[in-house]
Amino acid sequence: MEIALRELVRQVLGPNWGEKRGAPDLERLREKQEEDRKRRDGAIVNDDLLAYTELHSLTQLIEKNWESFKPAFGDSARTKVFLGILADFRNPVAHSRQLLPFERELLSGAAGQLRNQVSLFLSRGDGPHRHYPSIESVTDSFGNLAGSFYDADAFHTGIRLHVGDRVAFHCMATDPRGRQVIWRLGIGTSTQHEEIATVAGVPAELTWEVEERHVGEKRWVRISATHTGRYHRRGDFDDERFFTYNVNPPIGD
Structure with missing residues (x-):
């Protein structure tokens, strides 16, 4: 609040x-x-x-x-x-x-x-904020605030992760019609994407456990919010936020 x-x-x-x-x-x-x-x-x-x-x-x-x-x-x-x-x-x-x-x-x-x-x-006037959920903030466990659109450089955290690390994301949102907010956590590169976690409610916390398949530079994290109703602002979701991290390869490889 x-x-x-x-x-x-x-x-x-x-x-x-x-x-x-x-x-x-x-x-x-x-x-x-x-x-x-x-x-x-x-x-x-x-x-x-x-x-x-x-x-x-x-x-x-x-x-x-x-x-x-x-x-x-x-x-x-x-x-x-x-x-x-x-x-x-x-x-x-x-x-x-x-x-x-x-x-x-x-x-x-x-x-x-x-x-x-x-x-x-x-959201004065008749706009999307009167009909769909809006993300207020998404903060990672390092204190970074997520960006509102995908840009691997603009929202790069500068953090280098290791396989086995856990990163938590604290999520806040509002829905003008009081519906339950559903959060999804996805990890990806420029050509691939996988959804690894889903949680419901506000506030919410999502966790990414870094695995070997995530190794590489400019790995982006996408957190999206949607609701339980039929219609959505952007296809199957309503709002989204992004982070970018680097993931180091295991020692010896």
């Missing part, structure tokens, strides 16, 4: 969001960014300070600049209730406390409502 709210803040308040009423302490965000860089040695750290804002800070920005966000959410009181539900359950989830069934349903309902409102606002 925080990913969707960050994108909304970016679109509504623009690049100077940090100067608006209710904005978090930017210096504190820079400190979090630096802590992240030190802690995640070997991973790519996000340069966007907005990526380090949490739900409380995003809620403050929305409430303190309500007139700017009103076109997205409509009713102020209802929006505060939904945001409050997210805040109430954020700490239990963060500390791995098991939610009760009715708590999970309440949290899912509030998050789903806000997510759909954000999605519809960002």
Whole structure:
């Protein structure tokens, strides 16, 4: 949910969001960014300070600049209730406390409502975002963010993998009609492609276990999202993201 709210803040308040009423302490965000860089040695750290804002800070920005966000959410009181539900359950989830069934349903309902409102606002007018799922983000276990189209050079991670490595992909998406999102993970070259994993739900995680047949340069990973309905934006899927990696041959070969 925080990913969707960050994108909304970016679109509504623009690049100077940090100067608006209710904005978090930017210096504190820079400190979090630096802590992240030190802690995640070997991973790519996000340069966007907005990526380090949490739900409380995003809620403050929305409430303190309500007139700017009103076109997205409509009713102020209802929006505060939904945001409050997210805040109430954020700490239990963060500390791995098991939610009760009715708590999970309440949290899912509030998050789903806000997510759909954000999605519809960002796709104002009658466009594909009003009818089909859209991928919000796909991030690999090294911290790379996937590209929105295939380009072996533009979205090359620069990472060299070895046979036996496992790469996880964390996936987020929204569907304006509330349908279940289906994810597919494919690996390929310029001439070959194989689908190796499928999972359903949001958020979702897909895993690639690197095998000998994947050895070579510029091996691309394609992650696509579709839904359970009959019609799709692009043939048999609705949105996609790409990464490119190199896979080293085993030692001695």
